[in-house]
Amino acid sequence: IPLDIYEYEEEGCKVVAEEIADLIREKQQKGEMCVLGLATGNSPRGVYKELVRLHKEDNLSFSNVITFNLDEYYPMEKTSVNSYNHYMNELLFDHVDIKPENIYVPDGSVARDKIKEYCNAYEKKIDEVGGIDLQLLGIGRTGHIGFNEPGSYMNSYTRIIALDDITIDDAVKDFGSLSEVPKGAITMGVGSIFKAQKIILLAWGSNKAEIIKKAVEGKITDDVPASFLQQHKNVKFVVDIYAAGELT
Ligand code: F6R
DSSP, rough: OEEESSOOHHHHHHHHHHHHHHHHHHHTTTOOOEEEEOOOSSSHHHHHHHHHHHHHHHOOOOTTEEEEHHHHEEETTTSSTHHHHHHHHHGGGGGOOOOOOEEEEEOSOOGGHHHHHHHHHHHHHHTTTOOOOOEEOOOOHHHHHTTTTOOOOOOOSEEEEEEEEEHHHHHHHHHHSSGGGOEEEEEEHHHHHHHSSSSEEEEGEEEEEEEEHHHHHHHOOTTTGGGGGOOOOSEOOOOOOTTTTTTO
């Protein structure tokens, strides 16, 4: 897996935002839509900040952009401050000229008996618009991409999953207490992610070093779902020197 290693997270985020902006503009010139797969969490914050700046100060328009977010907690109301729907509005969508009808974030409030149907429709929608041009990813300490926890296979698609205990522990700081953290999520699958033309995974800080080593240098296994990325034909990891710290 090709690696771009930066000293500072901010620097890496700016370069990734530039790359996304270039793709949006290139598609604009051709009169095409640009389909982005987006992640939440801490890792992409700087990318969204820079994209908002490029919109405000450098005329970058999102009028030809369609977005699909990877995941949402389940159960979760869209309006909750802890929802990924809320996160995306706050960090990106409320500040740029994307058309509301072009935004897709999984809905964590669909009725239990409608989840399967809902997930299949989400997956189908991605295919209908022509697939994802560029997919942004973070990585969890379990090796999850999206919320594809260990045990997720290459041929998994949008579905409901149970969060790993480590992932739940990592979410306690956002939710305040363990009992508040949802135990499930709706997530695009490893297979959904693999359909993207290009994939960029972001990881910052030394607490990601161990899992980055496993994902990049370890064997390809569903114990570390991110290791499947070794088989994608257009993927790169953008990391800082701390997240790269265990690589040989
Ligand atoms: C979020 C997502 C997750 C996160 C991962 C890392 O949409 O899909 O896979 O990317 O849990 O989270 P952070 O960036 O907060 O360390």
